[in-house]
Amino acid sequence: MTIVDVPDLTGAPVFDRGLSMDVVNLGGAHLSGNPFQQADLGKMNSEMLALAAAGKVDPLIEKVIFFDQIKDGLQAIKDHRVIGKLVAEID
Amino acid sequence: MxxxxxxxxxxxxxxxxxxxxxxxxxxxxxxxxxxxxxxxxxxxxxxxxxxxxxxxxxxxxxxxxxxxxxxxxxxxxxxxxxxxxxxxxxxxxxxxxxxxxxxxxxxxxxxxxxxxxxxxxxxxLCGALTAYTAVERKPNLTNVRTVLVHAGAGGVGSIAIQLAKLHGLKVFTTVSTGKVKYVRQLYPDAIIDYRQEDVDTRLAQLTDGLGVDLIIDTVGKAGPNETCAAWPTMGPW
Structure with a gap:
């Protein structure tokens, strides 16, 4: 299951071992123009929220920041200074 | 506004x-x-x-x-x-x-x-739904017993570990030395510090040489990846 890019499978024993590779790209669903794929974004969102409501998944929020700190927050993410989720309050 | x-x-x-x-x-x-x-x-x-x-x-x-x-x-x-x-x-x-x-x-x-x-x-949302797709949508988990999550401390990896654990899968994860303690709170079955350990060797030990059934790679080519030696010997079916 690959998320950032597609690995080079040259010479890999994909056929010999009956292996498969799949790519995950949420943006692809938005741009697909396929209403069923698009609707699954909302459905997965609901299912994820149900897991959170049941206490089964913890998003590990590191820090809640203010709107005017988003720019600094993005720089901190880029600099690998953040472990866990950064969330910003708008209002 | x-x-x-x-x-x-x-x-x-x-x-x-x-x-x-x-x-x-x-x-x-x-x-x-x-x-x-x-x-x-x-x-x-x-x-x-x-x-x-x-x-x-x-x-x-x-x-x-x-x-x-x-x-x-x-x-x-x-x-x-x-x-x-x-x-x-x-x-x-x-x-x-x-x-x-x-x-x-x-x-x-x-x-x-x-x-x-x-x-x-x-x-x-972004990271969690990516993890959700990688665990709950794309793979067929029939006969999948072991999962390797690269960068288990990250936004995608941390959710992928939790979802895989909910399925009762045995979860291995790679992290750098500084994140070992952090990822421990998610209770993966094994934490591989890729700066200190050889990933392939450790995975071979953990899977009795069978390789991991499912690999969730949140890092890509730039990452400290396993090689195909760690891929499943066959399948999974």
Whole structure:
């Protein structure tokens, strides 16, 4: 299951071992123009929220920041200074 | 309204981002207008600034992961009402949610349960839904027993570990030395410090030489990956 890019499978024993590779790209669903794929974004969102409501998944929020700190927050993410989720309050 | 924007096409660094006054969006027929409460920050937010997106018009409002309250609905919208608490992961080609208001198509939305905060919902979108797709949608988990999650301390990896554990799978994860303690709170079955240990060797030990059944690679070519020696000897079927 690959998320950032597609690995080079040259010479890999994909056929010999009956292996498969799949790519995950949420943006692809938005741009697909396929209403069923698009609707699954909302459905997965609901299912994820149900897991959170049941206490089964913890998003590990590191820090809640203010709107005017988003720019600094993005720089901190880029600099690998953040472990866990950064969330910003708008209002 | 107030928004965090990329003002001009050539502004391709985080430093160029500005808080500006822009027009409040008007929802189209299949959109709702959301008064934004909390937003999630993700690596993709700065990557699209640095890389540029051809579809953008300027100023472009940044931000993908929105939560808030529906304050207006488009003419064709029937399932959503003013006052609904909602969240959604947006389309990066469109104006985003680092703003007081955002208009989004309804297909991406979910209602936020009463016992889930806006902040929690905002942190369960881009990375979490990517992890959700990687565990709950794409793979067939029949006969999958072991999972390797690369970068288990990351936004995708940390959720992928939790989802895989809910399936009762044996979860191995790679992290750098500084994140070993952090990832321990998710109770993976094995933590591989890729700076100190050889990933292939450790996986061979952990799987009795069979290889891992499912690999979730959140890092890509630049990462400290396993080689095909760690892939399953066959299948899984």
């Amino acid at each position: 107030k928004a965090l924007v990329v003002a001009n096409q050539g502004d391709q660094s985080i430093n160029c981002l500005q808080i500006a006054e822009v027009a409040k969006p008007i929802p189209t027929a299949d959109q709702v207008l959301i008064r934004v409460h909390a937003v999630g920050l993700n690596p993709v937010d700065y990557k699209v600034v640095e890389g540029g997106v051809p579809a953008w018009t300027y100023p472009h409002t940044l931000g993908l992961d929105v939560t808030g309250e529906v304050v207006a609905v488009g003419a064709a919208v029937t399932d959503w009402q003013v006052g609904d608490r909602v969240s959604g992961h947006g389309d990066l080609t469109q104006n985003g949610c680092f703003a007081e208001f955002v208009a989004v198509p309804t297909y991406q939305l979910a209602r936020i349960p009463d016992n889930v905060s806006y902040e929690t919902a905002a942190s369960l």
